[in-house]
Amino acid sequence: MPTDHQAPGSPKPIQRQRAVEVFGNRFGRLYNDEVVSPDGLPGSYLRWQWAQTGVVVVPVGPDGMALVPTYRYPVGAASLEFPRGGCEPGERPEDAAVRELWEEAGLAASSVRDIGLLHADTGLIENGVHVCCTTVIPAEHGAARPEAMESVAEPVWVSQDEILDWLRQGRITCGVTIAAFALVMADQNALPQGARK
Incomplete structure (x- = not known):
């Protein structure tokens, strides 16, 4: 059959x-x-x-999840995305997630968990991308300071329901971000206790 x-x-x-x-x-x-x-x-x-394993970071805090407005050359526009990048040689995905979160969003993680693997484009890209969920240190420890080359603005904190609305409205179109969000929603244990619905 x-x-x-x-x-x-x-x-x-x-x-x-x-x-x-x-x-x-x-x-x-x-x-x-x-x-x-x-x-x-x-x-x-x-x-x-x-050349290296990929990682996408789902930053979770008291105000929801953080998306970073990032300019993407291929589409010629800023895109609302979860921070992402590649592991350095010998770097664990969890450690890469903490580093990428700091570099792209200017946020520090208090905990991190690798919750699964996704493939960004199965018709073209061979490598998988690790999805890591991080708990972000509260803002009172300092405001976010993303690197200028990594993002075009500070992170935007959005609730799960707002993310769903923004997906329906076409405000979030990054396939990696959408897949990472779906994986987190499928594994509610990935979220800190206070962030669960």
Whole structure:
């Protein structure tokens, strides 16, 4: 009986014949692999491989969750997103989450938990992205001071219901942010006690 998705360990319908690197820099490698279909027909498949593991941070505090207005060159606009980036060599996702939260949002974490893995674009990007939920140190310990190159404004604190409204209104369109929010909502234990509905 056919299934809607490929089960882990089952035969792969597209087989890589040769990895063909077409571009590379310190951030990753772009491949245009030579592949063969189940019918035996040759073809090619574009694939991006990040140099390091990715991480997206869901910052949680008394006022909800923090989104950072970040300018994204490909879409030519500021995008409301959870902070994200890549792990340094040898860095654990939890440690990268704390660092990225500070660099991109100017916020300090009092706790962090890796709650799962997502794939930002399964049709192009090979690597997964760790989703880490962090409890943010209250504002009385100092206002947020994001780095100028990482964001265009200070973090915006939003409740879960407001995030849902903003998704419906098209104010949040970043796929990684939407997937991370969905994963947190699916695992309410990821949230600190006071932040749960």
